[in-house]
Amino acid sequence: MTDLHREPSDIIAELEALRAADAPTHGGRVLSYVYDSGVAELDELAGAAARLVQPVNGLDPTTFTSVAAMEAGVVGFARRVFGGDDDVVGSVTSGGTESCLLAVKSARDAWRSARLGTPRVPRLVAPVTVHAAFHKAAHYFGLELDLVPVDPATGVPALADLEQRLGDDVALVVVSAPSYPFASLDPVGDVAAVTSARGIALHVDACIGGFALAFWPDRLPAWDFSVPGVTSLSADLHKYGYAPKGVSVLLTRGRDRQRHQYFATTGWPGYPVVNPTMTGSKPAGPLAAAWAIIEALGEPGFRDLTGRAARATAVLRERITAIEGLRVVGAPVGPLLAVATDDSLPAERRVDPHHWADAARASGWHLQLQPGLTQSDGTVLPHTTHLTVTPVTESVLPELTAALHEAADAVRGVPPVDGALVAAGLADALPGGAGALEAAAASGLDSESAAALLRAAGLLGDGGSGGGVSGGGGAGGALPDRMAPVLALVEALPGPLTERLLVELLARVVEPPRR
């Protein structure tokens, strides 16, 4: 009998105290990151299923045959609801990013194997609204990312702009159903017609919306495997599949195409390695949870939950549109919304969406701020605030819409934070002034200089490397009270500098305190 160093009950009590400081995962107050079905029974079931397979290693479905059975069940369900036939096969992955990474890796390897010996760098073409997971995939797997500008009013690219970029070096085109930033539904059918005519692979990233769109109450243009030229599709079960984090599905049309996803080697003295996904050993818990939820809900249950999210989205869209000074961007499809300032109004009647989000957060509603972006053609996508709507949102609509109205009233007429001013303030706080900032942007930063800049910006506490972010209080750091100035800085500073600073911030947030 091993003596335990601490009482399990004490440890759990400590964890409960830590959890109490988290943003609330249930109850609809956080409108991003979490997907609350509002059905406590589903969470219980997911927990019980995950617990049952806790010791299992998902690495080997021939040894742990429950993994094979559950994966076949999940992939079979996904294939059916996404209009796939028997030629569509798939894998369960750890999340949206892994599904996207693997879609790109498979397409790159298929492209290469058809052009043996080519020294060319393959291209990945996608609208600029494509999820950042594809930036990561291009970076990891050595593809050139070719982003097509979208119409700032709708968030959708012109087909001609996308078609113009197609060539023999394009390994993959990616479209979204819908996109995260604006909930825009890319023209999947039109794009598929031009990619399939050229024999180019087409991935539909339905990570966020897939399991909602498949059950959406309104008729939508075809966006899934019912479109012949779609070669792969990703959809996350840890979003509108209501499973705990760590589970997504990647479906591919054609076994031969899908086999490029695998890595296999017998070239070492250990067990033969055959991995369909990025990891080796892997948990079976998220898979078991997703499988159990699918079994419990069936298609009628998904339809019912989607109906709730859809109704809540329609009401929110209407109510936000009625708030003077704000507008919903484009024609969102699915349970997401992006909200921008209504710049048809005079400045004193406008509402800046970032101030609005900060004001809503002060009353306990967490909306997500998104930066503006200048596209390669010079057009500017507005800075917005994002709302992910879930089934539980329907039950909090009166409080939420009241809070959104009050937040708008509190900040109407307040001009957006001037990023250039914040950046200048930051430069002033540095020993070398503006020159130091420019030098930092040009030359890259070591971690101490990056931390000094973060402290000057008020984003990192002084107390050692693991110090909290200002205004948060508590270990590890929480967000500052106001995010609008942070986003203004993101918009104003050169991208590589902001990225370096954010890396430093995240790295320091999880660093143990210095001894």
Ligand SMILES: Cc1ncc(COP(=O)(O)O)c(C=O)c1O
């Ligand atoms: C469209 C889209 N693709 C990919 C992802 C990445 O998913 P994950 O965060 O599960 O890695 C997301 C996440 O929100 C998304 O919205």
